[in-house]
Amino acid sequence: MLTSRRTMILDQIAWSDCIVFLLFLIPQLPLRVGVFETIKCGLKALPFLLLRLPYQLVRERYLTQPHQESPFVRQATLFQDLVVRCVRYAFARIPASIGKVFFSKPVALPFFYFRLLRNGHFRCPTHWREVHREGFSGIYMIHDETARSDIVIYYCHGGGFSMGSAYFYMEFCMAWLDLLRAAGYENPALFALEYTLVPEATYPTQVQETLACYKWLLTIAPSPERIVLAGDSAGATLILSLLLCLSNYTSLRNKMPGLAIPISPWTAIISSKNRNTPSDYLDADSLRLYGQQYIGPNASADDAMVSPGRCQDLSWWRRASPTQGWYFIYGAEEVFAPEARDLVALLKKSGSKVKAYEETGWIHAWPVVKLFLCNSRVGRVSGLQKMVDVIVDRLPPEKID
Numbered sequence: 001m002l003t004s005r006r007t008m009i010l011d012q013i014a015w016s017d018c019i020v021f022l023l024f025l026i027p028q029l030p031l032r033v034g035v036f037e038t039i040k041c042g043l044k045a046l047p048f049l050l051l052r053l054p055y056q057l058v059r060e061r062y063l064t065q066p067h068q069e070s071p072f073v074r075q076a077t078l079f080q081d082l083v084v085r086c087v088r089y090a091f092a093r094i095p096a097s098i099g100k101v102f103f104s105k106p107v108a109l110p111f112f113y114f115r116l117l118r119n120g121h122f123r124c125p126t127h128w129r130e131v132h133r134e135g136f137s138g139i140y141m142i143h144d145e146t147a148r149s150d151i152v153i154y155y156c157h158g159g160g161f162s163m164g165s166a167y168f169y170m171e172f173c174m175a176w177l178d179l180l181r182a183a184g185y186e187n188p189a190l191f192a193l194e195y196t197l198v199p200e201a202t203y204p205t206q207v208q209e210t211l212a213c214y215k216w217l218l219t220i221a222p223s224p225e226r227i228v229l230a231g232d233s234a235g236a237t238l239i240l241s242l243l244l245c246l247s248n249y250t251s252l253r254n255k256m257p258g259l260a261i262p263i264s265p266w267t268a269i270i271s272s273k274n275r276n277t278p279s280d281y282l283d284a285d286s287l288r289l290y291g292q293q294y295i296g297p298n299a300s301a302d303d304a305m306v307s308p309g310r311c312q313d314l315s316w317w318r319r320a321s322p323t324q325g326w327y328f329i330y331g332a333e334e335v336f337a338p339e340a341r342d343l344v345a346l347l348k349k350s351g352s353k354v355k356a357y358e359e360t361g362w363i364h365a366w367p368v369v370k371l372f373l374c375n376s377r378v379g380r381v382s383g384l385q386k387m388v389d390v391i392v393d394r395l396p397p398e399k400i401d
Contacts, residue, residue, distance in 0.1 A: 007125070007178055008171070009377055010115055010118075011118070011119055012374060013372045013373060014118075016118070017111075020111065021107070024114075025107050029101055032100075032101045033097050033101065037097075041094060041095070044093070053082075053085060057081065060073060070333070071278075071333050072278075072279035074361065077375065079373065080374075084363065087281040088280075090102075091282060091286055092286055096160070100197065103159060103165045103168040104165055108167040108170070109167045112167065124174075125174075126142070126178075127145040128140065128142075128174075131191070135208065135212030136193065136194075136212045138192050139167070139170065141170075141189065141192070143181055143186075143187050143188060144187050147187050148222065149189035150222060150226065150397065150400050151189070151391070152188075152190070152191065152220070152226060153176065153190040154227055154239075155235070156192075156210060156230075156231035156235030157169050157193070157234075157235045158231070158233025158235045158264070158368075159233065159234060159235075160233070160234055160266075160286070160291075161198050161206065161290055161294040162197055166193065170192070171371070172367075172368050174190075175384060179381060179384055179388045180388055180391070183389075184397035185397045186397070186399075187400060191213065193209065193210060193235075193238075195209045195238070196209065199293055202294055202295065202297075202299070203299045203305075206238055206294075207241045207245060207305065210238045210239070210242045211242060211246075214246070222400075224255040224258070225257070225258040225323050227258060228259045229260045229322065231262065232264055232368060233263070233266050233336075234266055234290075236264065236265035236267075237308065240260075241305050241306070243257075243321070244311060244320045245305065247319035256320075256323055257323070258323050259322050259325065259326070259390070259391060259394050260322045260325075261327045261328075261329065261390070261391075262328050264334055265328065265330070265340055266291075266339075268307050268308075268309035268310060269306060270292070270295075273339050274288075274335050274336065274339065277334065277335060279333035279334075279361070279362075279363050280335050280363045280364050281363060281364065282336070282364050284335060287335070304316075308343070309339050314346070314349060314350040314351075317347055318352060321353070324394035325353025325355070326344075326347060326353065327354075327356070327387065327390045328343075328355070329356070330357075331358070331365075332361065334363050335364065336364065337358070344356045366383055367382075367387070368383075371384065
């Protein structure tokens with residue numbers, strides 16, 4: 001295992017991190033969205049921050065009987081509860097044009113390096129570089145840049161197709177590589193796709209970028225079977241769409257990846273089952289808006305390539321399944337849980353090798369949330385460790401020639 005001095009399993013997010021994040025964010029908002037929109041958004045948030053947030057927090061956390069609390073509040077720490085309430089407000093009330101800045105490179109990358117510095121790293125322990133190729137771009141991370149990788153994770157980030165970036169997920173991705181090293185892989189690599197967000201582009205642009213990147217990864221991975229597709233939320237939608245797409249290409253259907261790990265997948269873009277829950281921070285109305293923006297004017301919400309959960313063709317899913325199957329991981333209390341369960345059941349019916357894990361009482365993209373918000377190291381990496389264990393089981397470490 002890597003020594004603690006070199007590990008990418010950083011400490012829990014602290015109040016100092018929140019303050020520094022705001023220091024990186026505030027100058028970017030007027031630059032990206034304008035002074036007026038920034039002030040307007042800030043003023044609209046004040047009643048929530050000063051009145052509703054403290055009132056709801058005290059009432060629901062301390063004045064409500066335990067059996068009447070939401071499943072998440074029942075087990076969350078005060079800090080976790082506070083952060084998730086703020087995220088819930090932001091997802092429902094803050095425009096995506098502003099939310100996009102929160103996760104953007106000018107904010108996320110310096111914040112990542114501050115996190116490293118606060119944890120005693122004066123340089124990044126994992127090699128990384130930006131990749132810009134025709135048809136796609138992203139971040140390539142690897143333990144040893146001078147040697148060939150023995151397994152490649154292909155990751156697509158979440159954010160409702162409207163926000164999010166590969167830079168925001170760098171800590172999550174590098175922690176994943178650390179755990180793969182500890183599990184016996186000699187030189188794991190990960191590519192995080194930086195796909196085009198809406199409204200700059202709509203479907204099929206994002207799927208085309210995902211496909212272009214996969215074709216490139218085939219040239220650097222040891223074999224197609226040593227590629228693991230993974231993504232959270234909208235990113236999971238893209239890997240599902242990619243697999244359906246690959247199965248239709250004569251030249252690619254024999255180059256399927258070894259494993260797929262959809263994290264809290266947004267399987268059906270527009271669905272009556274995507275309903276708000278007392279615990280989750282996602283908002284059904286905002287999801288519908290983001291989903292319609294992604295679909296665009298020329299596609300349909302019933303198209304399986306747009307909304308993979310709409311595909312009921314068992315033979316198509318059989319062809320689209322990775323060689324070593326699927327591992328779904330999501331929160332039992334999240335908005336997308338009902339549709340995720342439906343897709344898991346459908347894949348099992350198709351004869352594909354499928355395993356699913358629901359984290360009791362937890363919410364959307366919980367493996368990412370826990371990495372930043374849990375107190376203990378075991379808690380922070382619990383979601384990542386479950387995924388690593390499945391990878392080891394399905395695609396055991398091999399000696400690099």
